[in-house]
Amino acid sequence: MMPFRIGYGYDVHRLAVGESLWLGGILIEHDKGTVAHSDGDVIIHALCDAMLGAVKLRDIGYHFPDNSADFKNVDSKILLAKVKDLVESKGYVLGNADITIAAQKPKLKNHIPLMEQKLTEVLQADDLAISIKATTTEQLGFEGREEGMSAHAVVLLVKKES
Numbered sequence: 001m002m003p004f005r006i007g008y009g010y011d012v013h014r015l016a017v018g019e020s021l022w023l024g025g026i027l028i029e030h031d032k033g034t035v036a037h038s039d040g041d042v043i044i045h046a047l048c049d050a051m052l053g054a055v056k057l058r059d060i061g062y063h064f065p066d067n068s069a070d071f072k073n074v075d076s077k078i079l080l081a082k083v084k085d086l087v088e089s090k091g092y093v094l095g096n097a098d099i100t101i102a103a104q105k106p107k108l109k110n111h112i113p114l115m116e117q118k119l120t121e122v123l124q125a126d127d128l129a130i131s132i133k134a135t136t137t138e139q140l141g142f143e144g145r146e147e148g149m150s151a152h153a154v155v156l157l158v159k160k161e162s
Contacts, residue, residue: 001091001159002159003158003159004095004156004157004158004159005054005055005092005156005157006054006154006155006156006157007049007050007051007052007053007054007055007154007155007157008049008050008053008152008153008154008155009045009046009047009048009049009050009051009052009053009151009152009153009154009155010046010049010150010151010152010153011042011043011045011046011049011060011150011151012042012142012148012149012150012151013034013035013036013040013042013148013149014034014035014147014148015032015033015034015035015146015147015148015149016032016033016034016035017031017032018033019032019033019034019035019040020033020034020039020040021033021034021106022034022039022040022041022075022076023041023042023043023101023108023111023115024041024043024044024111024112024114024115024116024118024119024132025041025043025044025076025077025080025115025118025119025122026111026114026115026118028106028108028111029106030105030106032146034148034149036066037066037067037071037072037073038064038066038071038072038073038074038075038076038079039073039074039075039076040076041076042101042149042150042151043099043101043115043119043132043151043153044076044077044079044080044119045060045076045079045151046099046150046151046152046153047080047097047099047119047151047153047155048060048076048079048080048083049153050097050153050154050155051083051084051087051094051097051155051157052083052086052087054087054092054155054157055086055087055090055092055157057086057087057090060079060083063079063082063083063086064079064082077118077122080119080122080123081122084122084123084124087157088160091159091160092157092158092159092160093125093157093158093160094123094125094129094155094156094157094158095129095155095156095157095158096126096128096129096130096131096155096156097119097129097130097131097153097154097155097156098131098133098153098154098155099130099131099132099133099151099152099153099154100132100133100134100135100151100152100153101132101133101134101135101149101150101151102134102135102136102137102143102149102150102151102152103134103136103143103149103150104136104137104139104143104144104145104146105146107134108134109134112132112133112134115132116130116131116132119132
């Protein structure tokens with residue numbers, strides 16, 4: 001068994017007026033939110049995909065299909081906890097995660113510490129394990145036009161101590 005595994009995840013959701021905006025496990029006040037079957041938390045979805053990919057467990061849609069009533073409006077923190085369990089069943093735990101969210105608005109810098117705290121709690125990880133960064137796209141692309149937002153995540157999983 002390899003001492004570590006690296007995974008990469010990406011997620012995107014469309015934005016619409018009247019929807020809720022959940023990012024990094026917290027509800028953020030904004031005039032638009034993500035359109036999704038679940039709560040549409042692009043940060044958690046990208047993180048889940050990175051973790052699953054690192055241990056060759058496919059992707060979030062495979063485990064939690066968007067046509068299943070079981071996952072309609074589900075809190076993505078629940079999905080992340082299930083992914084944590086799947087990863088641990090393969091003998092690994094999170095070493096660290098580096099996540100970038102691309103969104104023109106709202107400004108997220110003041111929300112990042114709470115997002116990092118929430119994800120650390122769900123993953124029962126070290127305080128330094130989760131890093132979230134936010135960027136605009138300088139008004140370019142679908143994120144810049146405020147049509148949607150995306151997130152990228154890279155994770156390092158380490159072999160679980162016996």
